[in-house]
Amino acid sequence: xxxxxxxxxxxxxxxxxxxxxxxxxxxxxxxxxxxxxxxxxxxxxxxxxxxxxxxxxxxxxxxxxxxxxxxxxxxxxxxxxxxxxxxxxxxxxxxxxxxxxxxxxxxxxxxxxxxxxxxxxxxxxxxxxxxxxxxxxxxxxxxxxxxxxxxxxxxxxxxxxxxxxxxxxxxxxxxxxxxxxxxxxxxxxxxxxxxxxxxxxxxxxxxxxxxxxxxxxxxxxxxxxxxxxxxxxxxxxxxxxxxxxxxxxxxxxxxxxxxxxxxxxxxxxxxxxxxxxxxxxxxxxxxxxxxxxxxxxxxxxxxxxxxxxxxxxxxxxxxxxxxxxxxxxxxxxxxxxxxxxxxxxxxxxxxxxxxxxxxxxxxxxxxxxxxxxxxxxxxxxxxxxxxxxxxxxxxxxxxxxxxxxxxxxxxxxxxxxxxxxxxxxxxxxxxxxxxxxxxxxxxxxxxxxxxxxxxxxxxxxxxxxxxxxxxxxxxxxxxxxxxxxxxxxxxxxxxxxxxxxxxxxxxxxxxxxxxxxxxxxxxxxxxxxxxxxxxxxxxxxxxxxxxxxxxxxxxxxxxxxxxxxxxxxxxxxx
Amino acid sequence: xxxxxxxxxxxxxxxxxxxxxxxxxxxxxxxxxxxxxxxxxxxxxxxxxxxxxxxxxxxxxxxxxxxxxxxxxxxxxxxxxxxxxxxxxxxxxxxxxxxxxxxxxxxxxxxxxxxxxxxxxxxxxxxxxxxxxxxxxxxxxxxxxxxxxxxxxxxxxxxxxxxxxxxxxxxxxxxxxxxxxxxxxxxxxxxxxxxxxxxxxxxxxxxxxxxxxxxxxxxxxxxxxxxxxxxxxxxxxxxxxxxxxxxxxxxxxxxxxxxxxxxxxxxxxxxxxxxxxxxxxxxxxxxxxxxxxxxxxxxxxxxxxxxxxxxxxxxxxxxxxxxxxxxxxxxxxxxxxxxxxxxxxxxxxxxxxxxxxxxxxxxxxxxxxxx
Numbered sequence: 001x002x003x004x005x006x007x008x009x010x011x012x013x014x015x016x017x018x019x020x021x022x023x024x025x026x027x028x029x030x031x032x033x034x035x036x037x038x039x040x041x042x043x044x045x046x047x048x049x050x051x052x053x054x055x056x057x058x059x060x061x062x063x064x065x066x067x068x069x070x071x072x073x074x075x076x077x078x079x080x081x082x083x084x085x086x087x088x089x090x091x092x093x094x095x096x097x098x099x100x101x102x103x104x105x106x107x108x109x110x111x112x113x114x115x116x117x118x119x120x121x122x123x124x125x126x127x128x129x130x131x132x133x134x135x136x137x138x139x140x141x142x143x144x145x146x147x148x149x150x151x152x153x154x155x156x157x158x159x160x161x162x163x164x165x166x167x168x169x170x171x172x173x174x175x176x177x178x179x180x181x182x183x184x185x186x187x188x189x190x191x192x193x194x195x196x197x198x199x200x201x202x203x204x205x206x207x208x209x210x211x212x213x214x215x216x217x218x219x220x221x222x223x224x225x226x227x228x229x230x231x232x233x234x235x236x237x238x239x240x241x242x243x244x245x246x247x248x249x250x251x252x253x254x255x256x257x258x259x260x261x262x263x264x265x266x267x268x269x270x271x272x273x274x275x276x277x278x279x280x281x282x283x284x285x286x287x288x289x290x291x292x293x294x295x296x297x298x299x300x301x302x303x304x305x306x307x308x309x310x311x312x313x314x315x316x317x318x319x320x321x322x323x324x325x326x327x328x329x330x331x332x333x334x335x336x337x338x339x340x341x342x343x344x345x346x347x348x349x350x351x352x353x354x355x356x357x358x359x360x361x362x363x364x365x366x367x368x369x370x371x372x373x374x375x376x377x378x379x380x381x382x383x384x385x386x387x388x389x390x391x392x393x394x395x396x397x398x399x400x401x402x403x404x405x406x407x408x409x410x411x412x413x414x415x416x417x418x419x420x421x422x423x424x425x426x427x428x429x430x431x432x433x434x435x436x437x438x439x440x441x442x443x444x445x446x447x448x449x450x451x452x453x454x455x456x457x458x459x460x461x462x463x464x465x466x467x468x469x470x471x472x473x474x475x476x477x478x479x480x481x482x483x484x485x486x487x488x489x490x491x492x493x494x495x496x497x498x499x500x501x502x503x504x505x506x507x508x509x510x511x512x513x514x515x516x517x518x519x520x521x522x523x524x525x526x527x528x529x530x531x532x533x534x535x536x537x538x539x540x541x542x543x544x545x546x547x548x549x550x551x552x553x554x555x556x557x558x559x560x561x562x563x564x565x566x567x568x569x570x571x572x573x574x
Numbered sequence: 575x576x577x578x579x580x581x582x583x584x585x586x587x588x589x590x591x592x593x594x595x596x597x598x599x600x601x602x603x604x605x606x607x608x609x610x611x612x613x614x615x616x617x618x619x620x621x622x623x624x625x626x627x628x629x630x631x632x633x634x635x636x637x638x639x640x641x642x643x644x645x646x647x648x649x650x651x652x653x654x655x656x657x658x659x660x661x662x663x664x665x666x667x668x669x670x671x672x673x674x675x676x677x678x679x680x681x682x683x684x685x686x687x688x689x690x691x692x693x694x695x696x697x698x699x700x701x702x703x704x705x706x707x708x709x710x711x712x713x714x715x716x717x718x719x720x721x722x723x724x725x726x727x728x729x730x731x732x733x734x735x736x737x738x739x740x741x742x743x744x745x746x747x748x749x750x751x752x753x754x755x756x757x758x759x760x761x762x763x764x765x766x767x768x769x770x771x772x773x774x775x776x777x778x779x780x781x782x783x784x785x786x787x788x789x790x791x792x793x794x795x796x797x798x799x800x801x802x803x804x805x806x807x808x809x810x811x812x813x814x815x816x817x818x819x820x821x822x823x824x825x826x827x828x829x830x831x832x833x834x835x836x837x838x839x840x841x842x843x844x845x846x847x848x849x850x851x852x853x854x855x856x857x858x859x860x861x862x863x864x865x866x867x868x869x870x871x872x873x874x875x876x877x878x879x880x881x882x883x884x885x886x887x888x889x890x891x892x893x894x895x896x897x898x899x900x901x902x903x904x905x906x907x908x909x910x911x912x913x914x915x916x917x918x919x920x921x922x923x924x925x926x927x928x929x930x931x932x933x934x935x936x937x938x939x940x941x942x943x944x945x
Contacts, residue, residue: 471663473661473663474665474667476626476652476661476665477659477665477666477667477723477726478667478678479625479651480652480655480658480659480730481653481678481679481682481726481730482682482730484651484653485651495669496667496669
């Protein structure tokens with residue numbers, strides 16, 4: 001298709017200057033794909049919300065927004081996101097300071113532990129904490145009730161506090177990583193000269209270090225805020241049973257309850273607009289904050305900073321951080337792993353209660369689970385490949401061709417980055433279920449389209465980074481050696497960015513493999529994905545099987561990450 | 575016979591005109607250096623010739639075939655122009671070995687494999703890189719990558735090679751060696767070379783003819799290195815070629831006076847044949863090595879006198895700053911010569927003699943040079 005189109009454009013240019021024809025073709029092709037996959041869904045949401053037929057109609061929107069249950073969802077969403085941002089930022093700052101500026105031992109181990117929440121979807125954490133702290137059946141609560149002899153649980157995870165806790169566990173690395181890298185790049189003499197001038201330790205942290213890393217903190221905090229605002233998995237698993245809804249889960253409920261009816265989708269679309277407005281407001285806030293704090297004192301060079309001696313506080317600090325990391329990162333994974341081997345949920349965690357039956361069932365007997373694994377593999381691999389090539393094409397047009405509409409193309413490709421997955425899913429439903437003569441609803445292709453739209457920003461960013469390394473003279477050298485434009489792309493440019501493309505593929509493959517938010521709205525009877533299957537089995541109450549399947553997913557994700565690490569290492573060696 | 579002919583070529587990026595109405599012919603088999611200050615449009619000219627950018631106006635032909643002509647709607651693709659190009663940053667493909675780099679143009683020209691291999695190895699031998707055939711470019715030094723790029727260009731076209739600032743990134747000794755080799759290769763193979771550089775010294779050592787371009791992309795002078803060195807067409811070209819001194823003069827009927835802030839001085843007009851068209855304001859241009867300082871004698875009447883301000887010993891030569899009527903000029907003298915004739919002391923007054931000065935009309939850029 002791609003080649004056919006480019007060929008067509010070559011033919012069209014009569015002057016024989018094929019370079020301009022091919023480049024133009026790539027530009028138009030990129031534009032068309034992005035308009036169809038990204039812009040159409042968003043436009044359709046707006047149109048369906050505000051227009052009835054061709055008539056402008058605000059009533060639905062105001063009616064949906066002002067419905068009390070939706071209002072409470074808005075308040076919950078903002079409340080949760082706000083608290084997650086505050087706690088996540090504080091937690092991230094604490095660890096970042098410990099690792100970046102103190103002489104605490106075992107930094108390597110801790111840094112490795114911080115990458116784990118990045119790898120796994122937060123809804124795994126929600127499942128795991130629910131295994132421990134569900135009000136009646138959670139293992140920790142049961143233990144507590146046994147000890148105290150009472151009937152009141154220690155903690156109830158099915159609350160707003162529980163949702164905030166689990167999301168915080170998964171999102172604090174955003175701030176941690178941003179701040180640690182800023183601390184590493186900061187010129188240590190800035191702090192040292194303050195000390196020499198007679199400032200105390202605490203004063204230096206407050207008046208020098210903190211203001212300098214403020215932009216990094218703001219950037220990380222905004223990432224947490226936006227992620228939490230559009231997050232679906234954790235509130236879905238922890239909130240539904242207690243009637244706690246956020247905007248994304250409310251949208252899901254509306255669509256799900258209406259069983260695909262048009263009115264339900266319209267209401268979902270209205271709520272989506274509200275969610276987008278909230279996210280855009282957050283993004284605007286970010287720009288305001290980042291604008292006020294820009295320092296060039298932070299350099300790209302890494303320098304050895306002055307480490308603050310913890311002295312007597314060293315051992316307590318070390319134990320606090322190790323224990324907290326252990327609880328946040330390792331315990332949930334272990335719970336999922338062990339429960340996956342239990343004969344039945346609720347049995348004591350003893351050796352005689354363990355079995356392989358769950359794995360036999362999900363991998364051997366359940367058609368639904370097998371389908372979901374095949375579907376997810378197919379979707380992740382194909383969306384990985386397609387999106388990566390799409391990203392390369394767009395990045396090529398933006399970086400090398402630089403046509404007039406380049407800015408528009410760039411904005412389009414980066415737009416999905418700030419559009420919540422659940423909103424994108426609704427847009428995709430509106431476009432691809434017959435509105436334009438193509439009905440892909442309930443097929444795997446609608447999920448593929450949604451994945452492509454969702455991950456095109458990743459692909460574009462990763463491809464841009466590697467394309468910028470390829471100087472234009474390398475391609476021109478091939479042209480003057482007798483290669484056509486297409487040949488120079490094939491022989492020179494593509495081979496040079498191949499390592500970047502493989503890494504880019506994995507950056508799409510891995511999140512796609514565990515995707516829940518988008519697929520949960522788009523799946524049909526035979527097109528469940530791995531995330532949807534785990535979620536569905538878990539909400540049916542088959543906790544042990546859900547845990548076993550989650551363990552399988554963890555295995556696939558770990559393998560993928562190892563592959564990615566291996567490839568990026570290879571690349572550095574080149 | 576001209577191998578490249580550019581007629582009235584204009585190149586612009588958007589509204590920004592980089593080259594305007596440039597005409598130039600390159601003779602077959604010659605080595606033509608295009609010299610000019612950085613960002614004067616040299617590279618743009620090369621890119622227009624190679625077909626990487628469109629020209630807005632005019633016509634370019636290679637061996638009598640029009641390759642670029644907006645008026646005739648002709649724009650031959652770069653791959654069909656058969657020009658070997660050596661890029662400023664070498665542009666040796668990092669994912670291919672040295673020999674694969676050199677075979678690539680032959681593969682694209684559908685040369686059969688055996689012959690292609692033979693020719694590639696021959697080209698590699700020409701640039702003395704035979705031992706490095708199977709290396710990757712990352713294992714080569716800058717100078718070696720340069721040679722690979724040159725071999726690739728030679729294989730790509732035996733007719734016409736364009737080198738864009740090819741040796742500016744090398745250190746001084748390598749640069750000299752490379753310049754010599756390019757000259758040598760061009761003589762033995764007979765390929766036409768267009769050599770683009772901002773370094774007028776290298777250009778002089780290797781080229782048959784030089785084109786001096788100015789900051790706004792116009793050709794100021796075209797000629798052999800000797801012609802250009804001895805007869806720079808105007809003050810700018812004169813300055814561009816090396817350290818220069820300019821002294822303002824005023825013609826007053828038969829006398830030529832130095833414009834002076836102190837006592838008035840006249841300059842003997844015996845060796846000047848000033849064209850009638852020149853105005854009364856003139857500029858005397860001279861190189862530091864072409865000025866001689868001698869002790870004043872009683873009999874000296876009408877010689878130019880200067881005060882030696884500063885004496886610097888540079889090893890092989892002396893460098894003086896001399897004040898002539900309020901104008902500072904630089905004078906250089908061979909050390910041996912200086913010791914023989916006596917090194918002037920700072921503050922002493924000397925007679926200043928200009929050995930082969932050029933005379934320009936002041937306030938006019940395109941004034942002709944005279945002697």
